[in-house]
Amino acid sequence: MIDRITVFLYNGNMQTVTEEIVKIQPRGLFTIPKKLRINLGFSDNSLVRVKQENGRLVVEPVRTLPYSARSYTQADIEEFIRFDKEETRTLKAKGLV
Numbered sequence: 001m002i003d004r005i006t007v008f009l010y011n012g013n014m015q016t017v018t019e020e021i022v023k024i025q026p027r028g029l030f031t032i033p034k035k036l037r038i039n040l041g042f043s044d045n046s047l048v049r050v051k052q053e054n055g056r057l058v059v060e061p062v063r064t065l066p067y068s069a070r071s072y073t074q075a076d077i078e079e080f081i082r083f084d085k086e087e088t089r090t091l092k093a094k095g096l097v
Helices: 034-040 074-093
Strands: 003-010 013-020 048-053 056-061
Touching (some): 013 034
Antiparallel strands (some): 003 013, 048 056
């Protein structure tokens, strides 16, 4: 593998680019070199986002939540607000807020 580090200015900021040449295996597989995985925080079995952007392949880590997330409907949100208002009134009446 060829290892190269390039430093350049982008919008007035200094940027460091580390690159290596890797071979694409059958079925499109390739190995991200270990030092790049470490530097970018990629861990075993983690998820990444892969996208094509301006003729380049971009691989970004995907941060996941340690708990299930869900979507809320407008009715769910309205119910939460109604419940919150009632609870606030109750707590104020008891002198707790």
